[in-house]
Amino acid sequence: MTILPQNEASARLVVVEWNGARIRALQQAFRMTQEEFAAHLGVSVRGLATWRAQPDFVPRSSTQQILDVAYERADEETARRFVLLVNPEHDEPVRLSVRPPADTDRRVAEMAADMALMQARIDMLQEKLGALALRFLS
Secondary structure, eight states, X not given: OOEEEEETTEEEEEEXXXXXXXXXXXXXXXXXXXXXXXXXXXXXXHHHHHHHHOTTOOOOHHHHHHHHHHHHTSOHHHHHHHHHHHOXXXXXXXXXXXXXXXXXXXXXXXXXXXXHHHHHHHHHHHHHHHHHHHHHHO
């Protein structure tokens, strides 16, 4: 299984690999429409629909990073809904927390998450630009 408990103090799950089914569960946990969730992630609605339609589909690493950041930034209620959606047997109350390492200032951790999200989006845009350039040159 690719979802593991992060540690005993936190029931937030570490998603080792995102797939279509987990992406759908994350969207449901956020309680967003496809359009809202695509905008939240900074991806196209069409791309999101493709992932959701294929439960076993595994997106590329840049998209995995975007999903990691979205999940890390989810509030406790949203994270708890996600835990219950991907693991329905987990019916007992869950203590959720997002704690940066003790030696890391919270603002620095938030800035690092922002930078990771921006880099993932830049990587995705570069891939799209490369594909467009190939089509243009063909």
